[in-house]
Amino acid sequence: MELLKFLGAPLIGALIGYCTNYIAVKMLFRPLKPVKFGKATMPFTPGIIPKRKPALAKAIGNMVGNSLIGEEEIKGILTSDNMKEAVVSSISGAIENTIKEKSIKDMVSFVVDEHGYTDKKAAAVDYISNKIIEGVKDIDIAGIIMQEGTTAIKGMGGMLAMFVNEAMIASIAEPIGAKVDEYILINGKDLIQSKVQGEVTNLEEKPLSELVSLEDTNGISTVIREIYEKMLDEEIGNIVNAFDICAVVEKKINDMDIMDLEQLIMSVMKSELSAIVNLGALIGFVLGLLNLFI
Incomplete structure (x- = not known):
């Protein structure tokens, strides 16, 4: 009985930390559309990614076009021996x-x-x-x-x-x-x-x-x-200028269905997001333990 009282606070803290982080991760994608109460819109709806999709598309487009596949990279591809042989062949x-x-x-x-x-x-x-x-x-x-x-x-x-x-x-x-x-x-x-x-x-x-x-x-x-x-x-x-990688990537992301975008992000970050949820449970458990000694 004493053990249950001792572990109660840490377990409740772990549950709260887990649920809080789980909801926070879900709110990245959910809800997909604004939730209305009459003319008022519920705060934090739609989710962060659906709401910020155009800005996300622009940011990713600029990152890919300016940092990952820039002018020098495209020049290198077009002037490479492999590309020349492929074109000629x-x-x-x-x-x-x-x-x-x-x-x-x-x-x-x-x-x-x-x-x-x-x-x-x-x-x-x-x-x-x-x-x-x-x-x-x-x-x-x-x-x-x-x-x-x-x-x-x-x-x-x-x-x-x-x-x-x-x-x-x-x-x-x-x-x-x-x-x-x-x-x-x-x-x-x-x-x-x-x-x-x-x-x-x-x-x-x-x-x-x-x-x-x-x-x-x-x-x-x-x-x-x-x-x-x-x-x-x-x-x-x-x-090179005709490629306009930034605009191509931005348009591609903007044209994607939000569910497809969620699946794409989750395929890359699923383990990291799961770790964040589990980390919330761990932090809650530790805080519950500390609360026993304060």
């Missing part, structure tokens, strides 16, 4: 798969619709045809006929070479050359355009792997690496 792999599976038509169709593709194809055919016509016009057809005809006749030897001289060949070559030029001027574009149209149609359906060797991807990888390194050298500041 990813883009090179995508290019290889594209070369294996896609045709020229497929590639252009990524950029323009079907109507736009038809217009681009027609424009390409017309451009190539015009360039061929311009090239043909610059050829001295009469001069070629005369030169080749003279060479051929001289090569035959005999009487023909004695009677057919360069002047005679020129008199024949010039009107023939003029007729050829006239024919090309009138009908050449239609003939050439028809041939170019057929070649382009045949070419557009072929997979890129028939036009570009997969062995060339080593060169592509080198070009990609050079572009990436040059981009980092010139734009690293703008890239």
